[in-house]
Amino acid sequence: MKRAIPAVISAATALTLVLAGCGGGDEPVDPNAPVTITLAGWSLSSTPEFKTLADGFKATHPNVTVELKEYAAGNDYDTQMITDLAAGTAPDVYVMKTLKNFYTYQSGNQLLDVSDVTSGLGSVPALASYQVDGKAYAVPYRQDSWVLFYNKDLFAKAKVAPPDGSWTWDDYTDAAKRLHTGLKGAGSNATGAYQHTFQSTVQGFALAQTPNADLLSGDFGYLKPYYERSLDLQATGAQPTFGTAKTNKLTYQAQFGKQQSAMLLMGTWYVATLLNQRQSGDADKFQWGIAPAPQFDKSTTGTSATPVTFGDPTGLGINPKISKSKVAAAKEFLKYVAGPDAGKALAGIGITPAQATDAVTATLFGLDGVPQDDLSKFAYAKHTTKPENPVSKHTAGLQNLLNETHSAILSDSKGVDAELSKAQSRAKNEVLNQ
């Protein structure tokens, strides 16, 4: 009989899950009645942005409570959310954690049309990423952009001039090599640069900056010079090899935070991480700064120009199964999260909001430990940010195969040309023809 117990429990659990999916029903609409909307988030204890948004909204809308529902972090977030949406148990408002999966939600009719919300938001560049056939299906609340973090102390130690906003990729490569030599001469083991194992560190910049580069064309020739420079940096020892980073599970946080590398290309979210890690002792205390990401050519360098970089927005959308009485509150919440008040609240915890304003920059640079130089402020506030994952049916498939190409090229390359040509033929035969 003992063996039957787990089975009964399993069956009961399954039944509960099925019944949970059948609940609900429309409640009567009353604009003044207390409303509770549920919001999905991940790692709630270490990711304060969801609570910040919920509390900030409650301050101006006392009758609306935003209840947080915790989901898995990392890639599992989407798997779990898709399952819950399919089962009808997802929260009222949920996060588009990556732009790559927006297509799945939108084409699967899992997002309410929120065009009426976005029409009142003014100019938020990332809005375009969530528009399909002229209608908006989500609003952005975060917009990180990739910049260059650098360690001023290590630059001084190596006697190399720090970035001044005029760097192209050749300047960056050259500086990384000179840093490597200089640091070695000064008795330091730190490398000149650290490009983490993410495909973004090479492909994101190449796609955003190269004129006429188009991920969905299946023509990946634009990646070539970017890979050649990365391989050059690895070969000269100016940055750890891909194999070393993978096999030793190097983290970019430790690599830069513990002064193992003088430069780090990373998204603006790293500002908050670095500040927290300095407080907890996981990162050293040293002089650091932010510079614009190195550019494709001189035309977008200098503080009078606008540097081009990449970064996907993080957005919020409404589950179409939300009860009608909550739709108005949910839309109000979306209006709030993409607006200036939420922007300032997010900047106050080191997060880069979707709407970049002077007030946002002032708030972020008012935080203790953030560099105060003009170049850092310029790099943080001014750039053209292009999406890394242009919304399309084919994006997930193309990015998966490009991720494989990335590891193939950076490990023991059979040659950049050979790998890119293989990627192009795979894109044509396995993804774009589907």
Place this chain on the structure above:
Amino acid sequence: MSRNTVAGWSFILPNFLGFAALTLLPVVVLFYVAFTNWNVFGVAEWTGTANFRRMWDDASFWTALRNTVYYAVFHIPLTLAAALGLALLLNRKLRGVRFFRTVAFFPYITSIVAIAVVWNQLFSPEYGPINALLGAVGVDDPPGWTASSTWSMPAVIIVGTWRYMGYYMLLFLAGLQTIPAQLYEAAETDGASPWQRFVHVTLPGLRTTTFFVTVLLTIESFKVFDLILVMTGGGPGQSTLVLSQYIYQKGFEENQFGYASAVSIVLFAICFGITVIQFWVNKRRNS
């Protein structure tokens, strides 16, 4: 219906309901989904054999299949030999034999993530102790292991063998206990050498166990997933991409559940086919 039948059903039913809801039904649904185009949301669109035709022209599917076979072809005999060797070694009356048996079994119960982290560091091409050792014995150009597309699969096979040999060793140990000691005594009296005793007494005595172990090992090898996912993620490139990971990628990362189901059916057919052949060969041998 007799009282016995009712009693029998009442014992089976609770368990069967769980099995039906959590295993049987998903499997039946899988066979249906394999013939559709379905992204989880909405209705699955019937596409007939389109998914299977697509597989035929899908280079990544063939790469994953080749890699799976590569893993199985080396992992099965290596694990079999290592497990049997360990079992023979630890079937004697040694001091501390229980300790050694536990040590040999330990990798099997260790967290796969911990295994991946530690082995990846051991395999590190520049800083790992394995290459340091190879360098010390005069190997000038040591392998790149998990950082090289040529060596990543051998690296995974080594770890796979290390991880599973303890488990199969236990099965072999159990099998060895069933061989009557008199057979060895008789062989020894007749002047048989240790090798002859192994070939003519141990191996025939272990035939049922070997068959059972081979079947389990074959199925386990063809559906290898977690070890490769945490060790190499299928890379570098597609050098360690195996079928089960390809299914995961197409299903859960690209939301092509129809195609992923079709590939699952192929994986099922391979495992089923090989198992049937093994049973058939075993039956012929026994008769």
